[in-house]
Amino acid sequence: DGGITQSPKYLFRKEGQNVTLSCEQNLNHDAMYWYRQDPGQGLRLIYYSQIVNDFQKGDIAEGYSVSREKKESFPLTVTSAQKNPTAFYLCASSIRSDYNEQFFGPGTRLTVL
Amino acid sequence: KNEVEQSPQNLTAQEGEFITINCSYSVGISALHWLQQHPGGGIVSLFMLSSGKKKHGRLIATINIQEKHSSLHITASHPRDSAVYICAVESSRLTFGEGTQLTVNP
Numbered sequence: 001d002g003g004i005t006q007s008p009k010y011l012f013r014k015e016g017q018n019v020t021l022s023c024e025q026n027l028n029h030d031a032m033y034w035y036r037q038d039p040g041q042g043l044r045l046i047y048y049s050q051i052v053n054d055f056q057k058g059d060i061a062e063g064y065s066v067s068r069e070k071k072e073s074f075p076l077t078v079t080s081a082q083k084n085p086t087a088f089y090l091c092a093s094s095i096r097s098d099y100n101e102q103f104f105g106p107g108t109r110l111t112v113l
Numbered sequence: 114k115n116e117v118e119q120s121p122q123n124l125t126a127q128e129g130e131f132i133t134i135n136c137s138y139s140v141g142i143s144a145l146h147w148l149q150q151h152p153g154g155g156i157v158s159l160f161m162l163s164s165g166k167k168k169h170g171r172l173i174a175t176i177n178i179q180e181k182h183s184s185l186h187i188t189a190s191h192p193r194d195s196a197v198y199i200c201a202v203e204s205s206r207l208t209f210g211e212g213t214q215l216t217v218n219p
Contacts, residue, residue, distance in 0.1 A: 040211060041211060042115070042117065042199070042201075042208070042209035042210050042211050042212070043199075043201075043207075043209040044209075045206060045207075048206075058206075088154060090154075090156065092156075100144065100146070100161075100203045100206070100207055101146070101158055101161050102158070102207065103158070104148075104155065104156035104157070105155075106153065106154060106155045107154040107155065107156075109154070
């Protein structure tokens with residue numbers, strides 16, 4: 001089955017710790033995205049990658065980092081510099097960056113204690 | 114003011130009712146998307162449209178480019194339609210509305 005997987009579904013971390021969220025796709029899509037969702041707000045773009053070994057900051061990149069070493073994988077690290085890391089994180093992909101029908105993963109709910 | 118505004122924020126309906134969710138936007142767009150977010154959090158794309166009207170089963174999406182407005186209609190609503198419906202507009206990237214929480218009671 002083709003799709004996007006995110007793991008884990010729920011993640012708990014202590015304040016001050018870095019944490020990495022996994023996102024894998026087997027759709028052979030060039031573009032991948034990370035979004036953050038908070039209650040009462042629309043999805044906000046953290047980082048996106050148009051192609052392997054390339055990525056750009058989105059609207060709220062501060063306190064986050066990404067890598068795109070493989071086409072299938074786009075992990076997101078939430079660093080201790082992120083002031084309010086508790087949120088629902090969604091990964092998405094699209095065939096290419098100029099084609100905006102995006103396919104979403106199931107999401108990871110991160111809680112920082 | 115948000116670039117994408119949805120109304121209502123919350124909507125409760127009885128099974129069988131006709132439902133309308135509205136989306137207004139303030140920027141020039143190349144397309145508009147309607148998405149459905151299930152209670153578990155997963156999001157699926159329902160429609161991508163740049164003009165006119167699209168229909169898929171009991172779902173109908175319309176867009177008026179001149180008025181910068183789109184509507185999502187659900188006919189003969191069912192409890193399984195309960196979800197958050199999200200409007201997103203496409204310019205250089207996607208900009209998302211806050212979503213409309215729909216609850217359909219049996």
